[in-house]
């Protein structure tokens with residue numbers, strides 16, 4: 035399995051604090067069947083700044099350490115970029131990093147309870163520059179939960195989205211679990227990833243989540259997620275079904 039969203043780099047954000055933490059996360063990842071991880075430290079989220087070259091250097095160091103430890107896991111460079119006005123300019127000036135540095139996919143994180151007004155234009159501009167934005171964990175954004183059409187619009191206009199494994203397993207509560215499944219049903223998500231930060235509270239949950247997906251949706255849906263993760267690593271096109279709108283549930287007694 036490939037995990038395209040993970041905070042495994044040591045000491046750069048709220049993920050692994052030390053290289054020992056990174057090694058422990060790597061062991062847990064391997065035990066869940068993960069062989070490749072894109073390390074995606076937070077960038078410009080108000081707390082952390084992690085620019086491209088710095089991440090690439092840290093990834094190289096961590097891969098050396100994993101080799102010494104004999105852990106069969108490959109780390110690739112990536113970044114979880116909070117949406118901001120100059121994001122595209124900063125990509126062009128080499129501080130924003132695409133996934134696996136292949137100039138194809140870029141992570142876009144929204145603030146957890148709102149969607150900035152400039153988002154639609156910026157997502158368009160990113161695509162005009164030849165990149166595909168991947169909106170991370172839309173199922174955890176309160177504005178999107180309240181108004182799923184916001185996400186439908188973005189996907190309809192070419193953005194991809196990544197749902198978090200722990201959302202599917204229920205780690206973030208029933209409401210987010212249910213909404214995650216609705217996103218899968220409506221073809222509004224294309225990738226599943228761990229967004230793991232550690233091996234205690236925010237762990238991988240990839241094995242459990244993928245088993246649940248296979249049970250609920252069958253192997254074909256699961257393979258779509260796996261193949262898309264591979265496509266992201268290789269900088270190739272992802273598989274997309276035509277997105278649908280999530281129907282708002284009617285209140286009881288108002289039929």
Ligand code: FE
Nearest residue numbers: 039041114229
């Ligand atoms: Fe993250």
